[in-house]
Amino acid sequence: VCAIEGCTYKLQLEMVEMDANVLAMTFISGSLENDSMIFAPIPNLIFTRDVGITINNHILLNKPAKKARNRETLLMRYIFFNHEIFKEYRDKVLEIPDPIQHFLRPGEEDDHRTTLEGGDVMMVSPNHVLIGCSERTSAYGANEAIKLLFENNVVEKVTVVKIPNKRDFMHIDTVFTQVKRNVWTLLSSISKYQPLNPLEPINFLIASDNKETTEIIQFNKRFPEVPKSFESIEALLDDISQNDLKSIEPTKFIYSGNGTFPYDAREQWTDSCNLLALKEGVVLGYDRNDKTIEAFKNNGFAIVKVKDLINDLESGKVNADTITDTLILMPSAELSRARGGFHCMSLPILRDEL
Template sequence: MSEKLNVNVASEFGELEGVIVHTPGLEVEEMTPETAKRALYSDILNLAVAGKEYQQMKGVLSKASRCFEVKDLLSDVLTNDIVRQTLLQEICTAEGALDILPALLEIQSDELARQLIQGVPIKRDNLTRYLSQERFSLAPLHNFLFTRDASMAFRDEVVIGKMANKVRDREAMIMETIFKNHPMLEAKTINPFQPNELMTGKNRMIEGGDFQVAREDVLVIGTGIRTSTEGIDFILDAIKAKKEKVHHVLIQELPDMPESFIHLDMVFTFLDRDACMVYEPLILGTNRYHTIHIQIENGEVTSISEEKNLPKALKKLGIDLKPIQCGGTKDIWTQEREQWHSGANFLAIAPGQVIGYERNVNTVEELNKNGFEVIKAEDYISGKATLPKDGKCVITIAGSELARGGGGARCMSMPFRRKKVEW
């Protein structure tokens, strides 16, 4: 535990050196058709199947990088009495559950970490709780397998997510507590939520699925139902405060519907220095959704302009990417079907080496046509296949059940350390 891992992310595709994940557990099964919508799901996952599929992704990440579980990191920091008191006070206050605070303080760290994720069962010891229709005093965190959203690393800092839905606020509290207090991690945290700004900051939202690091001086951020313009303005203010020479922020507007457009990484992800995955109708097609370029220099916004699309805007900044189309190029219906099941959502473990769902066969075929060797996750994990030393590849993971949760490999991972990319 004495080794320190500094947070350092200056691209979406530098070789992965540290990543945080959360293996889905009982919190996924504590969902009914009635509560699914409240939990932001459109369907109920089969944990037995989803868990096996998830192990393929975690197996790849564990072989390629140092891989850490949220629950383990949380359990570590909860051994500190001050950290425990502070986090539980914050959670119970926010969720109107101060009556259970004394009991929570007495629970062992490992069990407490489990309950904070999987739910604190309601104790029916008075009339109100006896008659309550709720099963939990603190609800399960059904969405925590999508660890990308609650925190996002940029260079040596971690931006804490300001979640669009209150049911996910506890995820951000937990991730901030981990990054601020775990003895293994070295990072400065930046939190858009400030208790004294309850009114002025109420529209400030930003989630990691909308936040992508193109280069040390270039961010790409989506704005839609999960990340607001006020949330992006907060990021702009944080950049301005550094008073650095030149920094660029590219903003992509997203539609409110369908729900598969929930984040930017559902329609656009980086694959390498020279390639990106796109959902063509939104990213390259003619539509009414703006692509904005904001330039910041020495603490001031020096220009705001509109661009034709993200790849063209990035090319102007020296990042020349070939767009590879989610769902292939033959049929718009196929593109729509595969985008719906996270066909554009890829996680890079190194330049040109990415993880995605095998179910999106047309997307995988399109990658293969563009020089990406196709490797099954189980073959890589077992040693039957190796990654090309200097070549591109797509590692395919099973996703018949996981994809129904509404996210892919990028959604289900929170990289906090990557090697520097040579441009």
């Protein structure tokens, strides 16, 4: 930590003598007990999924794109390799290397950087993982992750979803997440094929921007040299629901902002698509996304505020085991403005199989 933060050697010696709990607080807060700041705090640590993710019985350590998150990665690596909880999994921790091209001009070129953040890694079935190429995850990062997952027999399929490289989207879990076996929530503008409007002269005056399109390529461990493509995210998610999860019901899509402009993009920015499934069909979301909430109602979901749900659970009026098809709403305050959806702020260790 002292090396990556550029601390003095004298300060390093002082920190070596610290109590373990105090040292941990210092690493996270960036401040000593007397409140003097020695390096920046790491508030992004609340987005735990970005620095590590469990895939079956393996742990994939990620490589964040921003230098500000290097300390988080180092701390997470230390936890996974040293904490008693993960003792039996130390030989199953996967670390993403840099490609050999990176060493030609290290630090000068970003083209060959291997970056991968957990918001771009989505486990959709025991043998299938989605990896997003986005503003934060590079193609080289996805490439190295695919090789690691196949070489270690972690999964059979990896599908790469290349979304537009822009801050609005950041990770794939900001534009779609799973609600239940046959239900997904997503942003319509990146999901459907958008044909050119022939009545708009601008479409003939400027070249189309490939960065604004979504590409989907699926790799299979048995024959990785023959990847499969999907024409849209809906086609991919329907394939997952029907073939991976064996759904016997039609696949449903609940669109951000109820698919209506400008609410679709506006509510996506405040994490309408970034939901966390506590169990099949029971998801956490923010109460500010009114049109998306309306879309959930239209699709037969109950809507409940978290405060009311807690009261009902404590009084025995509701049983957690019997709750189905429910969107649980929480206030977001400043979290949603920092791309802080529920999916981002979680790090599942064990998952129930659907």
